[in-house]
Amino acid sequence: xxxxxxxxxxxxxxxxxxxxxxxxxxxxxxxxxxxxxxxxxxxxxxxxxxxxxxxxxxxxxxxxxxxxxxxxxxxxxxxxxxxxxxxxxxxxxxxxxxxxxxxxxxxxxxxxxxxxxxxxxxxxxxxxxxxxxxxxxxxxxxxxxxxxxxxxxxxxxxxxxxxxxxxxxxxxxxxxxxxxxxxxxxxxxxxxxxxxxxxxxxxxxxxxxxxxxxxxxxxxxxxxxxxxxxxxxxxxxxxxxxxxxxxxxxxxxxxxxxxxxxxxxxxxxxxxxxxxxxxxxxxxxxxxxxxxxxxx
Numbered sequence: 384x385x386x387x388x389x390x391x392x393x394x395x396x397x398x399x400x401x402x403x404x405x406x407x408x409x410x411x412x413x414x415x416x417x418x419x420x421x422x423x424x425x426x427x428x429x430x431x432x433x434x435x436x437x438x439x440x441x442x443x444x445x446x447x448x449x450x451x452x453x454x455x456x457x458x459x460x461x462x463x464x465x466x467x468x469x470x471x472x473x474x475x476x477x478x479x480x481x482x483x484x485x486x487x488x489x490x491x492x493x494x495x496x497x498x499x500x501x502x503x504x505x506x507x508x509x510x511x512x513x514x515x516x517x518x519x520x521x522x523x524x525x526x527x528x529x530x531x532x533x534x535x536x537x538x539x540x541x542x543x544x545x546x547x548x549x550x551x552x553x554x555x556x557x558x559x560x561x562x563x564x565x566x567x568x569x570x571x572x573x574x575x576x577x578x579x580x581x582x583x584x585x586x587x588x589x590x591x592x593x594x595x596x597x598x599x600x601x602x603x604x605x606x607x608x609x610x611x612x613x614x615x616x617x618x619x620x621x622x623x624x625x626x627x628x629x630x631x632x633x634x635x636x637x638x639x640x641x642x643x644x645x646x647x648x649x650x651x652x653x654x655x656x657x658x659x660x661x662x663x664x665x666x667x668x669x670x671x672x673x674x675x676x677x678x679x
Contacts, residue, residue: 486514
């Protein structure tokens with residue numbers, strides 16, 4: 384949950400390693416790479432320190448210096464910083480003013496090779512352009528929405544950042560109804576030039592708090608990274624549906640221990656799946672995240 388251009392400011396300015404020039408994109412698409420895609424996180428000003436410290440202590444990595452920016456096309460002000468970890472990136476926002484609509488509803492920010500091309504491609508594929516392209520201090524931004532209500536930010540830098548690949552690529556976890564699922568998959572795959580890597584009609588419901596049941600789970604991969612779709616009737620126990628990102632870690636239990644030692648709360652304990660374990664945690668400030676490991 385968050386807003387925009389800040390992820391750009393922090394990526395390009397505060398985290399070094401930017402190189403001027405054109406982006407190298409996967410053939411036929413506007414994606415740059417999952418190491419440039421950030422989960423957007425809103426926290427209150429009195430919780431931002433605790434959140435950042437806990438998240439970095441749990442997953443490793445580092446946080447940028449904090450600064451205050453205007454990151455929307457209309458007047459607003461937010462404190463923000465970028466968190467870079469081996470398992471995924473965050474743009475963190477603590478607004479000091481009311482948040483202009485529709486900012487705060489977008490889950491992720493995706494770096495694109497060209498903003499005009501990306502917006503046109505998204506609209507052609509079926510996305511609604513909620514906020515058309517606008518300039519920020521170092522590039523451009525837009526907000527788009529897909530069938531089923533999935534909202535995301537697109538952003539572009541005038542100077543291309545250059546980051547090493549992630550150790551593990553996180554899942555963008557999307558809950559969607561059976562009425563919108565196929566349309567979302569079709570449209571997003573067309574936009575991202577991605578592919579369906581799994582479509583399981585009988586996934587273990589225990590991973591969404593409903594043991595003893597099954598549901599349809601669809602997994603996509605593209606130049607933007609991974610997306611996991613949970614096709615349900617919406618009758619979900621808390622906290623499922625509140626998490627926007629799932630992080631692959633080496634060991635769920637060890638990660639839970641790190642998280643709780645630095646102020647996080649376990650909302651759903653480790654659950655054994657056929658291929659590993661999954662759990663859900665809440666960090667100080669309210670950010671809810673899933674973590675999972677994979678059997679070797």
